Amino acid sequence: MNVNIGALRYDGDKESGPLSVTMPRRTKAEAEATREALLDAAEEVFFDKGVARASLEQIARHAGMTRGAIYWHFKDKADLFHALLNRVRLPFEELLDEVRETSGIDSPLETLRLACHNSLVRIERPRDRRTHAILLHRCEFFSDINPLEMQNRLVRECQKSMYKQLRHAHDLGLLAPGLAPETATRLLQSMLSGLVHDWLRDPASFPLRDEGGALIDTLFGLISWNA
Amino acid sequence: MNVNIGALRYDGDKESGPLSVTMPRRTKAEAEATREALLDAAEEVFFDKGVARASLEQIARHAGMTRGAIYWHFKDKADLFHALLNRVRLPFEELLDEVRETSGIDSPLETLRLACHNSLVRIERPRDRRTHAILLHRCEFFSDINPLEMQNRLVRECQKSMYKQLRHAHDLGLLAPGLAPETATRLLQSMLSGLVHDWLRDPASFPLRDEGGALIDTLFGLISWNA
DNA sequence: ATATTTACATTCATTTATGTATGGATGTAG
DNA sequence: CTACATCCATACATAAATGAATGTAAATAT
Numbered sequence: 223m224n225v226n227i228g229a230l231r232y233d234g235d236k237e238s239g240p241l242s243v244t245m246p247r248r249t250k251a252e253a254e255a256t257r258e259a260l261l262d263a264a265e266e267v268f269f270d271k272g273v274a275r276a277s278l279e280q281i282a283r284h285a286g287m288t289r290g291a292i293y294w295h296f297k298d299k300a301d302l303f304h305a306l307l308n309r310v311r312l313p314f315e316e317l318l319d320e321v322r323e324t325s326g327i328d329s330p331l332e333t334l335r336l337a338c339h340n341s342l343v344r345i346e347r348p349r350d351r352r353t354h355a356i357l358l359h360r361c362e363f364f365s366d367i368n369p370l371e372m373q374n375r376l377v378r379e380c381q382k383s384m385y386k387q388l389r390h391a392h393d394l395g396l397l398a399p400g401l402a403p404e405t406a407t408r409l410l411q412s413m414l415s416g417l418v419h420d421w422l423r424d425p426a427s428f429p430l431r432d433e434g435g436a437l438i439d440t441l442f443g444l445i446s447w448n449a
Numbered sequence: 450m451n452v453n454i455g456a457l458r459y460d461g462d463k464e465s466g467p468l469s470v471t472m473p474r475r476t477k478a479e480a481e482a483t484r485e486a487l488l489d490a491a492e493e494v495f496f497d498k499g500v501a502r503a504s505l506e507q508i509a510r511h512a513g514m515t516r517g518a519i520y521w522h523f524k525d526k527a528d529l530f531h532a533l534l535n536r537v538r539l540p541f542e543e544l545l546d547e548v549r550e551t552s553g554i555d556s557p558l559e560t561l562r563l564a565c566h567n568s569l570v571r572i573e574r575p576r577d578r579r580t581h582a583i584l585l586h587r588c589e590f591f592s593d594i595n596p597l598e599m600q601n602r603l604v605r606e607c608q609k610s611m612y613k614q615l616r617h618a619h620d621l622g623l624l625a626p627g628l629a630p631e632t633a634t635r636l637l638q639s640m641l642s643g644l645v646h647d648w649l650r651d652p653a654s655f656p657l658r659d660e661g662g663a664l665i666d667t668l669f670g671l672i673s674w675n676a
Numbered sequence: 677a678t679a680t681t682t683a684c685a686t687t688c689a690t691t692t693a694t695g696t697a698t699g700g701a702t703g704t705a706g
Numbered sequence: 707c708t709a710c711a712t713c714c715a716t717a718c719a720t721a722a723a724t725g726a727a728t729g730t731a732a733a734t735a736t
Contacts, residue, residue, distance in 0.1 A: 249733070253683060272589030274501035277723060290685050293725075359597055362499030362587055370586055370650050377647060398671070405667050408644075408660065413636065416643030420604060423597050433635065440632050444625070444671040476703065480713060504693060517715050520695075 257295045259285045261309065264302050269352045273303065273361035300365040307372070310353045314380040317341055318387070330390040331397075335442045338414060342434045345418060355422045381411050398445050406445050413441060484522045486512045488536065491529055496579045500530065500588035527592045534599070537580045541607040544568055545614070558623050561614040562669045565641060569661045572645060582649045608638050625672050633672050640668060 248256065263285035267276045278299060282289045296302040317337040327333055344350055361369050388403040388410070397406060417437065421430045475483065490512035494503045505526060509516045523529040544564040554560055571577055588596050612634045619630040644664060648657045 248683060250682090256683085272501075272591070274499075274589050275591060279723075288685050289724090291683075294683060298725080360589055362501050362589060364499070364502060374651055374654075377650075401667070405663065408664055409640065409668065412643035412647065412664065413640045414643065415646060416639035416641065417635075419642060419646055420639065423604075424601055427601075437632065437635055437639065440628070441636065475713060477712090483713085506693075515715055516694090518713075521713060525695080 256285070256287060256291060260287065260292055260295060260302070261306055264306055265349070265352055265356070268303075268306070268356045268360060273299075273356065274364065278302075298365070300367050303361070303367055306353060307357065310350045312344065314341065314383045317344075318383060329396070330387040330394070331442065331446060334384065334387040334391075334410075335438060338410070338438045339431075339435055341414070342418075342430050342438075345422075346430055351422065351425065354418070358419060358422055377411070377415065381407060384410055396447055398447055401445055409445065410441060413437065480522075483512070483514060483518060487514065487519055487522060487529070488533055491533055492576070492579050492583070495530075495533070495583045495587060500526075500583065501591065505529075525592070527594050530588070530594055533580060534584065537577045539571065541568065541610045544571075545610055556623070557614040557617040557621070558669065558673060561611065561618075561637075562665060565637070565665045566658075566662055568641070569645075569657050569665075572649075573657055578649065578652065581645070585646060585649055604638070604642065608634060611638055623674055625674055628672055636672065637668060640664065 260281065264276075264281045267281045267284055270276075271280070278289050278292050281302075282292050285291070292302065296305060314337065317340050318333060321327070321333050321336045321340065325333075325336065327336070345354060357369055357372065361367075363369065385403060385407045388397070388406045391397055392401075392403040392406075397403065417430075417434050421428065421434070487508065491503075491508045494508045494511055497503075498507070505516050505519050508529075509519050512518070519529065523532060541564065544567050545560060548554070548560050548563045548567065552560075552563065554563070572581060584596055584599065588594075590596065612630060615624070615630040615633045615637075618624055619628075619633075624630065624633060644657075644661050648655065648661070
């Protein structure tokens with residue numbers, strides 16, 4: 223079996239148009255590679271021009287293909303968009319699990335703090351950064367896609383995980399006196415949400431890990447009980 | 450002079466299409482009224498369908514006009530969009546001035562806190578709410594419009610005003626010990642930004658004034674110096 | 677070895693939005 | 707009372723994107 227994942231076959235035509243006049247069918251591995259290439263191209267073009275203004279023709283050309291390839295691998299633009307988001311999906315709960323497993327910490331507040339730090343690290347990775355920027359700042363609704371509902375689902379899911387930790391911390395008396403876990407949750411979630419929004423709008427304006435990390439630590443210092 | 454602002458002339462045709470086959474020119478006041486009607490229609494259609502998917506035809510029909518009216522009053526879609534934003538523009542500094550004038554408070558921290566409350570009240574007004582929702586969640590770049598740059602300008606301007614207040618508060622020893630005014634600024638701005646984003650995405654999910662107000666008070670309680 | 681399916685490229689028909697050009701009736705200035 | 711400018715409606719030309727249909731050579735199954 224000809225396993226050749228990750229490299230498209232070329233036939234001398236170095237231009238970024240269709241590979242040749244009668245380019246034939248590829249092996250399964252090559253087909254999977256072109257699917258990924260199409261997703262990469264969609265990521266770039268969506269990011270640069272916005273989802274609405276990005277045509278499937280531009281995306282296909284950017285990947286060295288034609289629209290035929292897109293319509294083979296994806297139903298339409300919306301389907302392509304969904305596939306794009308699925309590549310970077312990561313529930314906040316899994317970030318918490320990761321922290322719980324790697325570090326031997328049992329304090330719910332410390333676990334949460336580290337998970338927040340890790341979420342910033344995640345979102346700095348180019349693919350995650352661009353994809354989140356697309357979802358937050360570069361797409362409106364179209365066909366059956368409602369990015370606002372998607373964002374809502376993500377936020378609520380994240381809030382739920384945060385609340386579980388802060389509720390636990392509150393029960394252990396770790397929170398500042400008079401601070402309800404519900405309030406602490408909104409405080410943390412809104413701050414992180416705003417921070418990420420601001421940074422994604424202009425990543426060059428400030429270093430996310432540094433300033434964001436300091437902000438997280440400051441907030442956790444403020445909401446923690448201290449003698 | 451026939452002053453008749455706020456009411457379009459009808460000629461028996463109650464349908465929402467063009468008023469009549471050969472509807473003539475209006476008075477200056479009527480023309481200004483249709484301009485406002487077009488902006489109202491744009492606000493609604495942009496909000497419902499997103500800026501990219503909203504056609505000028507739909508907007509015109511929604512106002513009981515045709516595209517001819519739009520192209521008379523505005524250069525193109527981008528110009529219409531700009532005019533829409535100008536209706537609700539309000540710098541944060543003016544909110545601060547308003548507080549300084551109406552209340553006799555001289556504490557920079559209290560002034561800032563009240564201005565934050567007032568900003569929530571402002572954004573709950575239907576026109577402000579819809580327009581901000583359009584800018585934040587319902588438009589991508591198109592032609593010469595870059596909503597991300599617009600958002601950036603607004604945020605930086607707001608940050609600047611907040612920082613002036615917090616810097617002043619810090620110099621007066623009003624901030625919690627060890628809390629830099631730069632950090633406090635980011636904390637407050639990110640939280641407010643995230644809060645507004647979340648609320649605009651789904652205004653029914655929680656009451657902004659109540660929960661947001663409580664959040665503001667909590668945060669100011671945390672960042673203030675207290676014996 | 678043949679038949680079939682796969683993985684695209686190419687072509688075509690349709691839709692949709694835009695910008696402009698033109699027309700026409702009335703307000704308004706003189 | 708005329709003349710012109712204003713405020714729109716209508717008509718037209720153009721462009722761009724979509725989705726479906728079709729073609730096709732190689733991979734794969736039989």
